[in-house]
Amino acid sequence: MASDTSDAAGPVIIGAGPAGLTAAYQFAKHGVTSTVVEATSEIGGISQTVQRDGWRFDIGGHRFFTKVSAVRDLWYEILGSEDFLVRPRLSRIYYGGKFYDYPLNVRNALSNLGPIEAARCAASYAWARLRPPADQSSFEGYMAAQFGWRLYRTFFKTYTEKVWGVPATEIQADWAAQRIKNLNLLKAVTNGLLPRRRRTAITSLIDSFEYPRHGPGMMWERCAELVQARGVGLLMDHPVTSVRHRDGRAVSVVARTGGRDVEIGCSSVVSSMPLPRLVESMDPEPPPEVLEAAAGLTFRDFLTVALAVPADAAFADNWVYIHSPDVRVGRVQNFRSWSPHMVPADDMTCLGLEYFVFEGDDLWTASDECLVSLASRELETLGLVPAGAVQGGWVVRMPKAYPMYSRGYQSRVDVLRGWLQANAPNVWPVGRNGMHRYNNQDHSMFTAMLAVENIVLGTAHDIWSVNVEAEYHEELDGTSAPAPSAKPR
């Protein structure tokens, strides 16, 4: 087998998404030149902005929101304030032909439900307080205990199951609990009916958010240019196939490109490739129990169908959650509402219909043409655009969009972490899939920033503690209940 060897011998970064590019940027600031190895031909990973025929759309709209000031500073260092827009936020849930505010607003929810259904929900909540579900370790048990079975079924169950593709009883409660700490129906109603308190700086972010004028991809393309200008090697279309280790350290990374293997010597590895795939690629390979733990970590995949429609035919929201079980679409983005610069014509918009799938299932393998017509039909069925409004469409498939928190995932992650720490402690898993952690861009970036400090400055940041205690204040506005399913993004 043909192979090339390069003696880069600096840090090697796997993946040119937010975590990988942040690592390269931070290394460069410390005067350390790294090499970034990316499997695909696209910059930005899940945070890329796709361009088709002059239309731009995200893999799901990517809101820039963070409580980590170092991350926010970095956003503005990379892009500059002239490239950021502050956008008004409007997002609603579409259920039973009605729009419900999101985050859920108690007054609006009660008025949409009507007095009889609202009374049934209250009774169901009282029942859940008297007889709480026996098993609250699952998402279903936990949420039914907090909100009662009836509200749980209305606002939480359908969307969550669409997103994850498994019954809500199989989803661990911990990530929902992390996001809606101590909030239950009684507190939500009490807060919702009290006079509106003075809004804080954090809650003001609920009503608006930051967004690069050409989408998140703009940030990562700029970041790639900046690091390349500082001497970083960016190897595109180089999927990493193995990480060689010897005497308790990773010594090189092997990537396959153009039918050849390229081996790159390394002093350390910052990896944002999926954690189980990283561990499986270690050479020599880990023992069977570690490989078994890796094989047990799974992902949910994603595809988006972007449809061009006249702007005045669409809704005003940035995005709408679709709870109706009779259609397969889970969420619809309106990219013109994210940024008018995303669309090539003043009177048009681009709607992104999001389908949560498994690689290889019927939707994943359907032709683009079929998916465009399914998405157009579903928009019309829902009544979100008039018949005949769709003027064209494109499909983008994104494997491994969501690391799944299925039963036992945490102990599997711990096995992989423990093995890496013992056998190759100069390998630093970072990011979202890289840590099998539900990290948004900001936390993905922050883990990379901390890993670089550990490598360059010898600090001892605990990277695995990032996002463990994070609360999403947007869900905890005094007038709002949490989002259904605590909103996977």
Ligand SMILES: Cc1cc2nc3c(=O)[nH]c(=O)nc-3n(C[C@H](O)[C@H](O)[C@H](O)COP(=O)(O)OP(=O)(O)OC[C@H]3O[C@@H](n4cnc5c(N)ncnc54)[C@H](O)[C@@H]3O)c2cc1C
């Ligand atoms: C639908 C959706 C909506 C979202 N909305 C938001 C939002 O509003 N705000 C927000 O902040 N975040 C959002 N996120 C999360 C955000 O996309 C991620 O947090 C972020 O992209 C993770 O960055 P990363 O670099 O860790 O991983 P990724 O973006 O996954 O990048 C990893 C990179 O590694 C590459 N790679 C994988 N395997 C290999 C290999 N073997 N060899 C070489 N390269 C490899 C991949 O091709 C990819 O380019 C959303 C995610 C989804 C799915």
